[in-house]
Amino acid sequence: MILDVTAIDTYYGETQALFGVSLSVDAGEVVALLGPNGAGKTTTLRSILGLTRPRRGAIRFDGADVSRKPTHDIARMGVGWVPDDRRICPTLTVARNLSIALKRTRFRPWSMKEVFGIFSPLEYLVEREAENLSGGEMQMVAIARALLGSPGLVLFDEPSQGLAPKIVQDVLAIIRRLKDEGLSVIIVEQNAETALSVADRVYVLDRGTVAWSGLAAALRDDAGKRRDLLGA
Amino acid sequence: MDFLLYLLPHLLNGVALGLLFALIALGFMLIIGVMEVINLAHGSLFALGAYFALSLMTPDGGLKLGIAQLLFDLPIGWRYVIVLILAPIGVAVVGMGLEVCLRRTYGKDPLYGLLLTFGAALVLEELIRLTWGPTERFIPMPPSITGAVFIGDLIYSKYRFFASGFAILMIGLLWLFLEKTPYGALIKAGAHDSEMVRALGVNLTRLRLFVFGFGTALAAIAGIVMAPIWGVRPHVGVDAVVPAFVIIVLGGVGSFWGAVIAGLLVGMVVGLTGAYATDWSLIAMYILLILVVTFRARGLLGKKSVLEL
Structure with a gap:
């Protein structure tokens, strides 16, 4: 097990956002966090990264307790982040x-060479100021940046947000490639269909708690359950 | 023609003043960028640079350490070169001490940072008064950069040429550092999004300490070079922090070349009004600031400002 989150409570100031959230990720596994807006998906990622530290509970990454470590140490241990914006x-x-x-x-x-092998357009954009990139190009840079940090676990926050369907397919192909390379992935999505097409397991969050967890296949094949849990 | 001959020295003075203002403002802006703190003590650290230089250049500066005698025995030219390196490092250490005190204010109401650095400015100024006395002091300068130069019929101070050239060199080196080195990229990325650079594995605490020390060292360098032009007085810091503030608003917060252009503009305005209407020379700077905020709040090269809709 590469990541083990045990019963974390995370707050923004005095407002509690996570209530005893537990989840785990194995090496080479893609785990999806699904749920409506405000369910605590992004907060869970921020807790793992140490950006918003949980007040209670424990987070272990790669065998070490990281719940009190500063963000830059967690990143240096091998947690990569592709933020939604x-x-x-x-x-x-x-x-x-x-x-x-x-x-x-x-x-x-x-x-760099390997990364340009995956994102071939980037090679021609290297000297471009990032403010002149398209949304899809930005996403490529964000993923390339996470890979260059040699991660063992990559956190994708809403990777399909604002992207054309063709580019979403490219992003999903990259996530499958990471899985084949033995890396672990957490993907946060509002768009359940996108996430379910790559995920091995799923956690459904609702108002800061884990409402359901299980195999992605179970949700993929059961439209009724999907509707119950995700309203879609 | 006579009019132009009369004008030219003042314009050149304005350029020298403006380039040094720009150097102060760029350090001030680096600190705003990465720390999101308006360092009101920036001017006092500028003054401290001049006083450190005074103590290292001459035994009159009150430095009693035996090792300083080695420095005083050197020829004045070499001594000046060494002082231009050592004094800013000394000020950077003081600046880093201030940064450690500031840490608890990050991410809080900006008022806390303002209050703390305002207090630090007063403390530094009083410490300078206690250590070096309230009267104006003079730093001995190497003869090679003092005296007059003749350009045609024009007599001009050699030192202003040195000051301008040195400021241009420093601004150029700073630009290369920010644009061409990995540290520069880290500083720019850290100024844009501190959370993201932490998530990339960057120790933000260390980056902030470095940038604060670096920014105050730039103020100290400007302070040393400005010393023969302005004189060395305990409250000279106020005269430096105000133009820095005007310049970054005028140039646009975060814009490197905006600050340089605005520095030159403010330098010219102060230089020219100093020539024709001495009493107006400081007011002119504030009128410039009011005009900019009223008509173009983003500054000359800045991004759209919060003051604009």
Whole structure:
């Protein structure tokens, strides 16, 4: 097991956002977090990254307790993040956005060359200022940046948001490729269909608690259950 | 023609002043970018740079350490070069101490950071008064950069040329550092989105400490070079922090070249009004600021401002 989250309570100021959320991810597994807006999906990712630290509960990554570690240490242990709003620095070129992300962990390292092999358009955009990129190109940079940090676990927050269907398919292909390489993935999605097409297991969150968890196939094949849990 | 001959030295003074203002403002802006703190002590650290230089240049500066004698025995030119390196490092250490005190204010109401740095400015100014006395002091300068140059019929201070050239060099080096080195990329990314750089594995605490020290070192360098132009007085810091503030608003917060252009503009305005209407020379700067905020709040090269709809 690469990630083990046990009964975390996370707050924004005095407002509690997560109520005893537990989940786990195995090596080479793709886990989807589904649920409506405000269910606590992004907060769960922020808790894992140490950006919004849980007040109670424990988070273990790669065998070590990370619930009290600073974010940069967690990142250096091999947790990569692809945020929903991409968060690329607009005043830097693509090359410089990628170069600040390069780091080594105990996991498989990725070279610029390999990353350009996956995202071939990026090679021609390296000298472009990031503010002049399209939404799809931004997403490529965001994923490339996460890979260059040699992650063992990549957190995708709403990767399909605002992207054309063709590009969403590309993103899903990359997630499958990461899985084949033995990396673990958590994918947060509002769009259940997208997430279910790549996920092995699913956690459905509702108002800060885990409402259901199980195999993705169970939800994929059971439209009734899907409607009950996700309203869609 | 006579009119132009009369005008030219003042324009050149304005350029020297403006370039040094720009250097102060760029350090001020780096700190705003990464810390989101308006460092009101920036001017006091500028003054401290001049006083550190005073103590390292001459035994009159009150430095009693035996090792300083080695420095005083050097030829004045070499001494000046060493001082231009050592004094800013000393000020950077003081600046880093201030950053450690500031840490608890990050992410809170900006008023806390303003109050803390305002207090630090007062403390630094009083410490300067206690250590070096309230009267104006003079830093000895190498003869190679003092005296007059003759350009045709024009007599011009050699030192202003040195000050302008040195400021241009520093601004150029700073630009190269920010645009061409990985540290520069980290600073720019950190200024844009501190959470994201942490999630990329960057120790933000260390980055902030470095940027604060770096920004205050730039103020100190400007302080040393400005010393022969403005004189070295304890409250000279106020004269430096105000133009820095005007310049970043005028140039547009976050814009490197905006700050340089605005620095030159403010320098010219202060230089020219100083020539024709001395009493107006400081007011002119504020009138400029009011005009900019009224008609173009984003500044010359800034992005759309919160003051604009």
